[in-house]
Amino acid sequence: MTALLLDRRQLLLGGAALLAIGGPARAEASTVRITVEKLAFVPEEITVRAGDTIEWVNKDPFAHTATVKGGWEVAIPPGKTGTRVAAAGDDIEYYCRFHPNMKGRIVVSA
Template identity: 60%
Template sequence: MRQSIFIAATLAFALIGSAAHAETIQVKIDKLVFNPIDVQAKVGDTIEWVNNDPFAHTATVKGGWEVMLPPKKAGTYVVTEAGMIDYYCRFHPNMKGRIIVSAK
């Protein structure tokens, strides 16, 4: 019984500890520009886009995911794998950004 409690406590601590190291990285959108354009992240981090423009945007990965960003609102994405992620706004394709993701 004690061993089961110890194992459960150890697993809970490990899960809480790994979540505590994840960061939220903010990208602001203002006047049709992602700022910063390039961000560094680690697997498990959250990217938060804050849309300060009066119209909708997206953070779209071709052939991948998309985050809708209504006017004056924010949207998030949790990074799940290492690599380089290029994204753009589907409504304004000249708006481009990059997330450079390293392993934990």
């Protein structure tokens, strides 16, 4: 029984030490920007992690969308931004509903 208590105490002290020094490294969510300009998504393909925010910045004088067929759509007004938080399984191709020749791809890494 004494050995069990000692093991628990060591485990608690070890955990407290990790918390004191910041714990194990943890990746923070970030924002990945895509510029919409001259009827193109730049860059055309991005790789993000689940939880990252994707932000489309529209520099064109007209509206665009980031549309997934049968899925979601983000409106991107002229001179404004549109955002979406990447989810696991979001490996998709998207396009602008108003300008179907505009295409992009999002890959979600583990």
